[in-house]
Amino acid sequence: MKKHLLILFLAGCTFFSSQAQTKVYATGGMEMIFSFAQVDNNGISGGNIMRWAPVFNVQVYGNVDFGKHFGLIFGGAIRNVGFIYQVPDTNINLKKKFRNYNFAIPIGFKVGNMHKFLLYGGYEIEFPFHYKEKTFINNAKQDSKITTWFSGRTPAYYN
Numbered sequence: 001m002k003k004h005l006l007i008l009f010l011a012g013c014t015f016f017s018s019q020a021q022t023k024v025y026a027t028g029g030m031e032m033i034f035s036f037a038q039v040d041n042n043g044i045s046g047g048n049i050m051r052w053a054p055v056f057n058v059q060v061y062g063n064v065d066f067g068k069h070f071g072l073i074f075g076g077a078i079r080n081v082g083f084i085y086q087v088p089d090t091n092i093n094l095k096k097k098f099r100n101y102n103f104a105i106p107i108g109f110k111v112g113n114m115h116k117f118l119l120y121g122g123y124e125i126e127f128p129f130h131y132k133e134k135t136f137i138n139n140a141k142q143d144s145k146i147t148t149w150f151s152g153r154t155p156a157y158y159n
Contacts (some may be wrong), residue, residue, distance in 0.1 A: 023065040023114075031057040037083035049084040051097070056080050063104070065114045073120060077104040082132075095136040100154055102126040128154040 033053040059077035066072075082099030108122020131151035135142040146153075 003047055008042060008115045015050075021067065023063075025063050025065075026060065027063060028058070028060045031059065031079070033057055033079065035081060035083055037060055037155075039083075041087055047086045047088045053080040053082065053099075056101075059104075059106075063110075067108075068114055069112060070075065071110040071114055071118075072108070073110055073122065074107045075105075077106065078102070079104055079126065093136075093138045095139075097132075097134045097136070099132045100128040101130040102128045102158065126158040127156070128158070 034052065035049075035051045037048050038046060057077070057079050059075060061073050061075035064072045079102045080099065080102040081102055082097065085096045086096070089094075104126040106122060106124040108120050110118050110120040112118030122131050129150060131146070131148050131153055133146040133153075135144050
């Protein structure tokens with residue numbers, strides 16, 4: 001199925017590229033990530049705290065427009081993604097902060113007026129390359145911080 005979609009997609013790109021002038025350019029941006037987690041800690045739910053990551057979420061895209069109404073987008077991004085968990089219903093205030101830096105590779109297509117309004121969609125895969133975990137007891141940071149490159153505590157990739 002995926003092979004058939006890829007062949008159809010490439011055939012469409014060839015058709016559109018033969019119909020109009022191709023334009024290639026780069027774009028970029030930054031993100032502010034607000035994250036939550038759905039945690040089930042041995043049957044105990046709750047304890048999720050919003051995490052805001054405004055720093056170091058950079059993305060760069062290559063754009064190929066096959067005329068006014070169709071194009072491709074591809075690129076790379078680095079994202080700071082994680083969550084904060086406070087253990088509910090305990091005598092001590094125990095909070096854990098988890099964070100990954102991920103390298104993302106997006107690819108997609110764009111349909112619409114390339115200079116005004118367009119819709120785009122695609123696929124992205126992310127590879128975690130740096131993991132950090134911190135523990136706080138009664139709001140005091142503990143010395144048991146875990147920081148590691150290419151950790152076994154995370155999957156090899158997210159899709």
